[in-house]
Amino acid sequence: MTDDVTDQGYRSIFTTAQDGLRLHARDYGERHWTRLPVVCLAGLTRNAIDFHDLALALSNHRHRPRRVVALDYRGRGQSDWDPDWKNYDVRVEVGDVMAQLAALGVEQAVFIGTSRGGLVTMGLAAARPALIRGAVLNDIGPVIEARGLLRIRSYVGKLAPPRTFLEAADLLRRISDARFPALSNDDWETLARGSFLEREGRLEPSYDPALMKPLAALDFEAPLPTVWPLFHGLAHAPILAIRGEHSDLLSPETLDAMEQAHPGLERWIVPGQGHAPLLRDAPTVNRIASFVAAVEDSPRPAAERGDLARA
Known part of the structure; x- marks a missing residue:
């Protein structure tokens, strides 16, 4: 595990997956804090x-500052790309997350999953x-709308890299403005900086375009499978x-x-946003x-305490 300190309120930490890929995480807040940590998992x-x-906001909270860990899956952000696109699979990513959290010393947390x-x-x-x-489930449920x-x-994997982040923000606005009328110019630029990374003076997608391959394999002629058993977990x-x-991915009926x-279950609707809410407006941040x-x-439930003792 390697550790790079930044001046932006977090440390960049790199760990190694079981197959040797290097995985990245942002670690906000002091490790010695005893409060329940938060783990953030992206789309x-x-x-x-x-x-x-x-x-x-959570790590510098006025009354309850806490550790927050945000992870990059394989093929995203600063984590290595996988030479085998078939590993861009939720099951593999579950294993990666467990390995990352073990290396980071996180035994239990509130998970925020977009x-x-x-x-x-x-x-x-x-x-x-x-x-x-x-668990905070951000615009996702056991039934996914086709x-x-x-x-x-x-x-996914089809956007031409823009020349600047301003151009990237305009590109994303053209694609998604109808579903996100509440976003400000600053919101669009923030979204752009998560969509593209600057490497050697050029903007490139912040993910491996091979992520398109598992999506391309889906058969939309048949009903998509639901994951109710996982939700019941x-x-x-x-x-x-x-x-x-x-949102066009999580329906009101679901x-x-x-x-x-x-x-x-508690619910929270973010006005003026679609899939998926950015989680940076003050009312939503305060609600979380x-x-x-x-x-x-x-x-904690007694059964869960027993699981933790056996883990």
């Missing part, structure tokens, strides 16, 4: 940058339930389900069904901070 093509503002990050969180609940004290995946498939944990008002299946604090104050 399909996204990375740790997406959580920067939220992580700063889109694919929510699926990884559900996978972790099946593999290591003791890791999860609570139209949302089709939209994502239409651009979160039965032991409080859930805050966030939905963008204009959100209702999630609430019926998990009576303790309150949820994390409430999870920290709640006792």
Whole structure:
């Protein structure tokens, strides 16, 4: 494990996956803090940058500062690209996350999963339930709308690299403005900086374009499989389900069904945003901070305590 200190409120930490790939994480906050940490997991093509503002807010909270870890999956952000695109699979990413958290000394946390990050969180609940004290599922549920995946498939790995971040922000605005009317110019630039990285004076996608291959293999003529069994694996944990008002991936009907299946589930709708909310507007940041604090104050179920003792 290697450790690079930055002046932006976090440390860049690199660990090694079981197959030798180098994986990156941002670590916000002092390690010696005893408060319940937060782990942030990004969407399909996204990375740790997406959580920067939220992580700063939580790690520097006036009353309850805490450690926040934001991870880059393989093939995203500053993590290595995988030479075998078939490893861009949620099951592999679950294993990577468990290895990263073990190296970082995180034994339990509240997980914030955006889109694919929510699926990884559900996978972790099946593999290591003791890791999860609570979950924030950002615009994702056990039923994924095909139209949302089709939209994502239409651009993943196909965007021409822009010359500047301002040009990148304009590009993303043209693609998604109809679903995100509430975003400011600063929001679009923040989104752009998570979509492209500057390497040797040029902007390149912040993800391996081979991520398109698993999407291309999906058969949209048949109904997409649901992941209700994985969602039920979160039965032991409080859930805050966030939905963008204009989301095309998480439907209101699925959100209702999630609430019926998990009576303790809380919901939060982000106005003027689609899939997936940026989690940087003040009301949403405050709502997440309150949820994390409430999870920290709640006792762990006896079964979960037993799992942790055996882990």
